[in-house]
Amino acid sequence: MGSGEKFSPENFVDYVKVFAKGGDGGDGAISFLREKFRPKGGPDGGDGGKGGDVIFVASSSKKTLLDFKYKRHLIAQNGEKGKNKNQKGKDGKDIIVYVPVGTVVKDAETGEILCDLDEEGKSFVVARGGKGGRGNRHFASPTNQAPRIAEKGQKGEERWVILELKLISDVGIVGLPNAGKSTLLSALTRAKPKIADYPFTTLTPNLGVLEIDDSKRICVADIPGLIEGAHKGAGLGLKFLRHIERTKFLILLIDLSDKITPPDKAFEILLNELKNYSQELVKKDFIVVGNKIDLVDEKEVERWRKFFADKGFKFIPISALKNINIEILKDTLWNVLDSQKKVKEKVQT
Numbered sequence: 341m342g343s344g345e346k347f348s349p350e351n352f353v354d355y356v357k358v359f360a361k362g363g364d365g366g367d368g369a370i371s372f373l374r375e376k377f378r379p380k381g382g383p384d385g386g387d388g389g390k391g392g393d394v395i396f397v398a399s400s401s402k403k404t405l406l407d408f409k410y411k412r413h414l415i416a417q418n419g420e421k422g423k424n425k426n427q428k429g430k431d432g433k434d435i436i437v438y439v440p441v442g443t444v445v446k447d448a449e450t451g452e453i454l455c456d457l458d459e460e461g462k463s464f465v466v467a468r469g470g471k472g473g474r475g476n477r478h479f480a481s482p483t484n485q486a487p488r489i490a491e492k493g494q495k496g497e498e499r500w501v502i503l504e505l506k507l508i509s510d511v512g513i514v515g516l517p518n519a520g521k522s523t524l525l526s527a528l529t530r531a532k533p534k535i536a537d538y539p540f541t542t543l544t545p546n547l548g549v550l551e552i553d554d555s556k557r558i559c560v561a562d563i564p565g566l567i568e569g570a571h572k573g574a575g576l577g578l579k580f581l582r583h584i585e586r587t588k589f590l591i592l593l594i595d596l597s598d599k600i601t602p603p604d605k606a607f608e609i610l611l612n613e614l615k616n617y618s619q620e621l622v623k624k625d626f627i628v629v630g631n632k633i634d635l636v637d638e639k640e641v642e643r644w645r646k647f648f649a650d651k652g653f654k655f656i657p658i659s660a661l662k663n664i665n666i667e668i669l670k671d672t673l674w675n676v677l678d679s680q681k682k683v684k685e686k687v688q689t
């Protein structure tokens with residue numbers, strides 16, 4: 341992922357359930373002023389301190405939710421009790437927990453989305469600390485000048501939440517295993533994903549940045565291959581599709597040289613698996629990119645171009661390995677994203 345942090349299947353954690361508890365507020369104190377010459381001093385019980393909050397903060401220094409594999413309980417410090425001489429108890433310390441940008445926080449019981457930490461620095465208080473109780477000095481009245489009561493501190497909030505990482509990229513590459521997705525990512529960006537001549541080389545998503553020029557950057561995600569039945573858990577299943585849920589655009593990458601699963605079949609499988617994952621995903625804008633044209637003759641390429649054009653899809657034939665038509669693909673990606681942006685701006689104004 342560019343930062344040097346390596347993803348392996350064991351440490352690429354993108355889904356965890358954690359328990360968060362704010363600190364309890366400290367109790368208010370019951371105490372009376374005792375001074376040599378004022379035997380009947382008034383009440384001077386201080387207030388309890390506030391319990392600490394548990395706060396999530398989105399940070400690009402975190403790439404996965406791995407930290408939570410070992411630490412599932414996030415419990416903030418309690419506030420201290422109030423003391424005599426009107427001394428307030430110390431507030432409990434907040435716990436600040438850094439999570440990757442793109443982490444969605446959900447209530448574990450209801451599934452409700454509590455917060456989407458989709459920008460650097462965005463924060464969310466997941467469990468508030470309880471307020472400190474008031475000391476007895478607050479309860480003095482003309483009829484009761486020596487109150488023997490004080491408030492208890494409030495309990496801190498507690499809840500189980502699900503943290504789900506959904507990587508944020510502009511373009512997602514999806515395809516069957518071995519289609520050349522990682523090769524394409526490395527042709528488009530400086531990312532160096534593992535590439536090999538066997539299926540399921542990629543076990544966790546890879547991100548790369550396509551730099552068209554200084555001001556034009558596109559983040560591209562390569563995710564593990566999909567196979568027929570992925571939605572029922574076959575292969576690596578659909579668990580990585582969550583990482584393309586928020587992409588603006590998809591590349592359906594198809595190996596034109598594949599004799600076992602020919603392009604029309606591969607296309608059908610991909611659409612079907614995307615649809616089974618979510619109706620939203622299949623509604624995304626996409627182009628069909630036919631890969632490995634260095635291995636097939638021109639007539640064959642033309643046949644597939646026509647096949648996809650007849651269905652109304654944009655089709656770009658490339659060779660990711662031999663760098664054929666990669667510039668055309670880059671321009672197309674930029675143009676599509678740029679026009680999507682303009683449409684969005686128009687809608688907003």
Ligand SMILES: Nc1nc2c(ncn2[C@@H]2O[C@H](COP(=O)(O)OP(=O)(O)OP(=O)(O)O)[C@@H](O)[C@H]2O)c(=O)[nH]1
Binds near residue numbers: 541660662
């Ligand atoms: N001849 C040729 N081979 C290619 C091309 N693109 C990729 N390959 C080869 O196809 C094989 C698979 O490439 P990968 O990039 O690992 O494929 P992938 O889609 O990422 O595969 P998984 O991660 O296993 O799903 C490798 O041997 C690549 O060298 C191409 O344009 N032409």
Ligand SMILES: [Mg+2]
Binds near residue numbers: 521523534535541564
């Ligand atoms: Mg791969």
